[in-house]
Amino acid sequence: xxDAVAHRYDVTNDVISLGQDRQWRKATLAxxxxxxxxxxxxxxxxxxxxxxxxxDAGVRVVPCDLSEGMLAVGYKRRPDxxxxxxxxxxxxxxxxxxxxxxxxxxLRNVPDVPAALAEIQRVTKPGGRLVICEFSQPTWxxxxxxxxxxxxxxxxxxxxxxxxxxxAYVYLxxxxxxxxxxxxLGIMIKRAGWTQVAYRNLSGGIVALHRGTRx
Ligand SMILES: C[S@@+](CC[C@H](N)C(=O)[O-])C[C@H]1O[C@@H](n2cnc3c(N)ncnc32)[C@H](O)[C@@H]1O
Numbered sequence: 001x002x003d004a005v006a007h008r009y010d011v012t013n014d015v016i017s018l019g020q021d022r023q024w025r026k027a028t029l030a031x032x033x034x035x036x037x038x039x040x041x042x043x044x045x046x047x048x049x050x051x052x053x054x055x056d057a058g059v060r061v062v063p064c065d066l067s068e069g070m071l072a073v074g075y076k077r078r079p080d081x082x083x084x085x086x087x088x089x090x091x092x093x094x095x096x097x098x099x100x101x102x103x104x105x106x107l108r109n110v111p112d113v114p115a116a117l118a119e120i121q122r123v124t125k126p127g128g129r130l131v132i133c134e135f136s137q138p139t140w141x142x143x144x145x146x147x148x149x150x151x152x153x154x155x156x157x158x159x160x161x162x163x164x165x166x167x168a169y170v171y172l173x174x175x176x177x178x179x180x181x182x183x184x185l186g187i188m189i190k191r192a193g194w195t196q197v198a199y200r201n202l203s204g205g206i207v208a209l210h211r212g213t214r215x
Pocket of ligand 1: 002043044045046047048049050064065066067070086087088089103104105106109110111
């Protein structure tokens, strides 16, 4: 499915998130606080949109994704980045390879989330950081119902207008509705063995940023 949407992926994101995705990426970068010379894994990198500013800031970023179609679009735009094909459940990296791992809008797509959180921990150095940016639940009830209506009613026609694969965006709406809220995801991250787990909401909780540290 991601291979099929790869070519128009970034522009579709901008449209269906009403431009909000740019703010979410900025906040994720700030939370990661990667320093020049650090080695960072951008897991489920897609076309590498979140990896680019890291590379430009002198961070040794490894963009990794399961979809070869997404990687091909990314590589065409940024042939200088070391794109790697890999599955979050079986990462092609040695233990303790990274100072930090970040994953934006990818964890929701992995079939076994606790296993992915453990696998990410395996490749993170002790003391290394995890930052996850993922859709979540708006915390203010009236806004939550407006948003859920947007997902169910407004998003599919919008997706049909800008994407050749509107089914992918119906799938997007379904995965957002079924995904655990911010508190429940925090508990899953703790249970997977991460410490200093905390989160903050973005755009009223449409998105949540979770962080953790490998003990
Ligand atoms: C919604 S996109 C997010 C892409 C990018 N991080 C961004 O913020 O634009 C989700 C990505 O997760 C990838 N993905 C899904 N399952 C995966 C897995 N098991 N391992 C690695 N990547 C996966 C998909 O191929 C897709 O590129």
